[in-house]
Structure formats: structure tokens, C-alpha cells
Amino acid sequence: MRKILEAAERLFAVNPAATMEQVAQAAGVARTTVHRRFATREALVEELTGWAARRFAEAVESAHPDSAPPLVALYQVTVNVLRVKTDWWFAMNRTAGDSHREAARVHAEVREGCDRLLRRAREAGVLRADADLDWTRRVYYALIHEAATEAAAGGASGGGDAEALATRVVDTLLRGFGSPTGPVIA
Amino acid sequence: MRKILEAAERLFAVNPAATMEQVAQAAGVARTTVHRRFATREALVEELTGWAARRFAEAVESAHPDSAPPLVALYQVTVNVLRVKTDWWFAMNRTAGDSHREAARVHAEVREGCDRLLRRAREAGVLRADADLDWTRRVYYALIHEAATEAAAGGASGGGDAEALATRVVDTLLRGFGSPTGPVIA
DNA sequence: ATGACTTGCAACATAGATGTTGCAAGTCAT
DNA sequence: ATGACTTGCAACATCTATGTTGCAAGTCAT
Missing domain, CATH: 1.10.357.10 (Tetracycline Repressor, domain 2)
Incomplete structure (x- = not known):
């Protein structure tokens, strides 16, 4: 979970519209995993x-x-x-x-x-x-x-x-x- | 056309992910008109x-x-x-x-x-x-x-x-x- | 070995955004 | 009046991103 937040932070700093798929890739996990941790993109943000x-x-x-x-x-x-x-x-x-x-x-x-x-x-x-x-x-x-x-x-x-x-x-x-x-x- | 650019500038400054529909509204024209002037969103940007x-x-x-x-x-x-x-x-x-x-x-x-x-x-x-x-x-x-x-x-x-x-x-x-x-x- | 948990994958559903087309109405110059 | 051009509207097609579900494999503690 920490891994996902850090990846999201890096990505969103450069592109606030980065997708969940991009966040997942940057974190080295599957998108499903991101969704399991954060119900919605909004929740992640x-x-x-x-x-x-x-x-x-x-x-x-x-x-x-x-x-x-x-x-x-x-x-x-x-x-x-x-x-x-x-x-x-x-x-x-x-x-x-x-x-x-x-x-x-x-x-x-x-x-x-x-x-x-x-x-x-x-x-x-x-x-x-x-x-x-x-x-x-x-x-x-x-x-x-x-x-x-x-x-x-x-x-x-x-x-x-x-x-x-x-x-x-x-x-x-x-x-x-x-x-x-x-x-x-x- | 100038009107569209100005509206887009204002919107994108606040939200780089603003939609063509939002740009059109801010410019006071129809989205079709925006598309006629700029073939793609990318072209507008x-x-x-x-x-x-x-x-x-x-x-x-x-x-x-x-x-x-x-x-x-x-x-x-x-x-x-x-x-x-x-x-x-x-x-x-x-x-x-x-x-x-x-x-x-x-x-x-x-x-x-x-x-x-x-x-x-x-x-x-x-x-x-x-x-x-x-x-x-x-x-x-x-x-x-x-x-x-x-x-x-x-x-x-x-x-x-x-x-x-x-x-x-x-x-x-x-x-x-x-x-x-x-x-x-x- | 077994059960609980986590994860990836594949498939699916949905919504929204983008791009396209055709038509009618309005504007302008001749 | 007529033709050219512009615009809005409605409808449609496509794509992408988001969100959901089910299954199998892997990991870990007992």
C-alpha cells in the first residue's frame, strides 16, 4: 500500500491525470490490487x-x-x-x-x-x-x-x-x- | 477561434484534464464547433x-x-x-x-x-x-x-x-x- | 497438510470523452 | 433572392478508463 502511494505521488506530480493502470505499473502491482486497496481513484487521491x-x-x-x-x-x-x-x-x-x-x-x-x-x-x-x-x-x-x-x-x-x-x-x-x-x- | 483558445487557456491552467465539452462551454460555442476548428484535442493543445x-x-x-x-x-x-x-x-x-x-x-x-x-x-x-x-x-x-x-x-x-x-x-x-x-x- | 490471505490475470460492464456525420437555421455578400 | 459559409443540435461510433467479479496460484502461519 505504501508502495502504491509513493508511485502515485511521483506520477501525479508529473501528470495529475495519470491513470490507475499507470499507477499500478509504477508500483509494480496489478491494477486490481490498486483497486482493492483504494475503492476508487478518488479514494486514492x-x-x-x-x-x-x-x-x-x-x-x-x-x-x-x-x-x-x-x-x-x-x-x-x-x-x-x-x-x-x-x-x-x-x-x-x-x-x-x-x-x-x-x-x-x-x-x-x-x-x-x-x-x-x-x-x-x-x-x-x-x-x-x-x-x-x-x-x-x-x-x-x-x-x-x-x-x-x-x-x-x-x-x-x-x-x-x-x-x-x-x-x-x-x-x-x-x-x-x-x-x-x-x-x-x- | 480566438475565443476558444482563450477559454481553453483559462480552463487548462486550472485543470489540464478539462474536456472539450468544458472548453466549448467556457467559450460559449458548441463542442462541434471546437472540433471543427481543432481536429483533435491534441491539436487544440x-x-x-x-x-x-x-x-x-x-x-x-x-x-x-x-x-x-x-x-x-x-x-x-x-x-x-x-x-x-x-x-x-x-x-x-x-x-x-x-x-x-x-x-x-x-x-x-x-x-x-x-x-x-x-x-x-x-x-x-x-x-x-x-x-x-x-x-x-x-x-x-x-x-x-x-x-x-x-x-x-x-x-x-x-x-x-x-x-x-x-x-x-x-x-x-x-x-x-x-x-x-x-x-x-x- | 490445511485454511486464511494476498495477488495477478482475464473477462466483463459501464460511463464518459472524443471524434464523426447530417441536417436545419442563421448570417453575410452579391 | 441566392449561394457560400458558419453554427448548433442530435445522433452515432469508438475508445479508454474505471470499476467489478471469479478463478487459480502463491505465501504464510498453524
């Missing part, structure tokens, strides 16, 4: 979004975002999330938010936790006082997604790579790419 | 990716990325792209890169143009000397996508909003969110 969301939330929670120093927490959350490699939640989150209440609830909670962390970071002087937290969080999410995509494409083997990527993500979030002495636009 | 790619390339080109001052070009490219609102190309670019040669070629050219612009920006001191151009470009694309998504969700009406969003995108790209006197991680 539901289970998968819930599973992905829980893993994501656990990755975030294990970084202690509410108690660790803001910068440390930011970095650790990023490392943990990159390690989990939940390719799926990002794509699916966009198209099925409303029909998967559990996953939507988990993501909403994670979002609130992220907002709290960013607020703490702002108060601690890690972020600029005028940083728009909503936009900051969206950018943060996008950066993680890009890093995860790059890791998946490069055949990353986890471990050290997740840490280097997380460093890159947090650095980009805090500093951007502009030259310290270069022009600014706003 | 092919046309759409090509159309979106061309519009995107035109938006970029009209900002004169090779001759305008780097910062100005960065900003103008962003404004133009946000104005075009090609929701489609981003999602589809991920799943069908290989089967749409024209679109893939156009995007590859735009990517090269973007790399040239970023290189110029680095040489001009707009970007840090150690900025990784590949990662910079990926982040730039992701920021545009986030801004476009936000505009679409907020029912933006173009014009002034595209400029404010572009300012935000370029500002985020250059400065990030960190406090000038705050800690750094790399």
Missing part, C-alpha cells in the same frame, strides 16, 4: 493528499518553528521539507483544495504556523520591518518548490544536498540576488 | 501552447532585453509578461515540454534571452558577482508566476496593478526580504 499533507506538516513541526531561533527554524524547516520530497502536495494543492478537507485543513495550519514564524523573524530583525508577510510566505513556498524540483531533476540523494539547497533557499529569501551597492527599484 | 509561447516571447521581446539598461529591462519584461496573463504556459510547460516542439523551442529561446539579460545585469553591478544565473532565472520565473497567480486570484484589472506587481517582483529578486542589518546564512 484523497488518501494521497492526506498522507502528503501529514508528512509535510511533520517535517515542518519537527523543526520547532515556534521555539527555535527564527533563522534556525527557517533553515531547518526548509531542510526537513526538502528531505520529505513531497512532490505531490504542490501540484495537487492547486487543483483540489476544496475537495480534500483534511489536506486543506493541514495545509492551512501549516500556513498559519509559517506566518507565525515569519512574524517572529520580522520582530527579531531577521526580516525587514516592512516585509509583506503574505507575499514573503508565497515566495518562500515557491523557492522551496523550485529547490525541490531541481533536486528531483538532478537525482539528488538527500542528505547533504538538502542542506545546501536549504541554505540557498534561505539565502535567496533574505538577500535576493542584488548587489549590495547596486540599484534598487522600490 | 498544440495550438494553445504555441500561441501562449509566442505571446510570451513577444512580451519579453518588446521590453528590449538586449539593449535597454538591465534594471529597466528586468522591470519592463516583468510588466509585459504580467500583462499578457498567460496562465497556461506555466502549467503546460511542465508536462508537455517534449511533445510541443514549437513551444519548447520558443521557451528555450526566451530562456537564453533571459540568461543574457541576467548576465548583463551582473556585469552592470545590478546582480551580485557571485549570483548563480541558472538559479536566479528559475527564481525570477517563480516570482513572476506567483505574482501572476496572485493577480488572477485577486481579479486584477491590469494596467497599474501589473506595474506594482512587477516592482514587487524585481524588488524581491534583488533584495529579498532580509533586514539589511540582520543575520545572513551564507
